[in-house]
Amino acid sequence: MSTSDILTGEILGTAMLILLGGGVCAAVTLTKSKAQNAGWLTITFGWGFGVLTGAYIAAGVSGAHLNPAVTVGLAIQGGIEWSQVPVYFLGEMVGAMLGAFLVYLAYYGHFKAHMADLAVQSGPGAQATADATREKAGPVLGIFSTAPEIRNTAQNLTTEIIATFVLVIAILTQGLNDEGNGLGTLGVLITALVVVGIGISLGGPTGYAINPARDLGPRIVHALLPLKHKGASDWGYAWIPVVGPIVGAVIAGGVYNLAFA
Template sequence: MSTSDIFLGEIVGTAVLILLGGGVCAAVTFRHSKAFNAGWTAIALGWGMAVLTGAYIAAGVSGAHLNPAVTVGLAVQGGTEWSDVPAYVLAQMIGAMLGASLVWVAYYGQFLAHLTGREATGGPGAQETAVADRTAQGPATPGPGPVLGIFSTAPEIRNTWQNLATEVVATVVLVLAILTQGLNQEGEGLGPLGVLITALVVVGIGLSLGGPTGYAINPARDLGPRLVHALLPLPNKGGSDWSYAWVPVAGPLLGGALAGGLYTLAFA
């Protein structure tokens, strides 16, 4: 597999993954969206379909890693050359940033309406609306701005070691499922059936383990869009929560490496 194949497949596949995954988060978040308040099940299913679509697009070109944790897991397991890891990770980051930017384009009017409305600007009625929102949704999580959840993840309870452990465990499940059930004949990426299995596993992880942290399970999925959030000219967007940003990077990378090692010890 050439470096150009890796770049093309991973950029396009990851961009589609983030466009559809971030898109479902936007659809559920914005009041001026037909899917407003559709709930966590819609988000978990949306991310599963995002993985399905992005991975099917990229599988025949790059093996559809779409995730540095998957790339690291495959490198530890031996299916991917360590020399190819930088190309995979760079392409995944570029694709993730491109996909997040396309979410902004697709929901441009909704972003403006949400961030310039009275809830964000403190206009008449803002206090009453904020109280109503807190009553309906529970205490606000410190750190993230009002639309950061469309781009990246944040924990419901900020406990660093629990948050890190959740991301590690969830990523081990994902990468171990790929290594045992999802690889193509060359063993260097996802095969056609593996794409479907992986998408269903992502839905399962979202429903079962996504509650504490929002299940990044993918460093590029979280860091790339978080950078886009920081760079986009969004009014009243708030902070990008950089104090937490290392957790959804370190946790999945550690989980991917652990899954690769576990597979080599127990299944190879």
């Protein structure tokens, strides 16, 4: 598999994953969206369908990792060379940022309307109003990246490790393509269903990033977008949805080699 194949597949596939996954978060969150307040199940199925779409697009080109944690797990398992890992990482990050920007374009008018509803008025008490506005604008970050419901470093990290372990061990034990370097046709469908299951069962505490590129790439886009009153990008938490999934993937790769190899 060539470097250009990896980059093409991972950029396209990850962009589609984030476009549909971030898109469902935007649909549920933003003012005047037809799906506003549709709820958690809508979000979990939206992300599952995002995985399904992105993985079908990329499976025949790059193996459809779409996730640095999956790439690490496959490298430990022996499905890909370690020298290919940085190329996969690059494609996944570029794709995630592209997908997040496409969400912004698709919902541009709704972002403007949403921010207008949160606009800070000038005059007495403006600072208090600004503080309240930033608090209300929190869900805008949630369109792009994850945040915990209870902020506790050990708990949040543990949740991401466990959830990513489930994802990666499920991928490693079924449905790999003939080369063993990514998802096969059946594996794409099974993985999408596993992601829905993780979201329903384990997504409540942290929003189940389970993918460093899925969280970090869109978080960078959120930081760069020219949206007034969008709130902070929560960089103090940003390392957890990067480190947690990588640790979970390392454990999953090790368990696979001990139990199944």
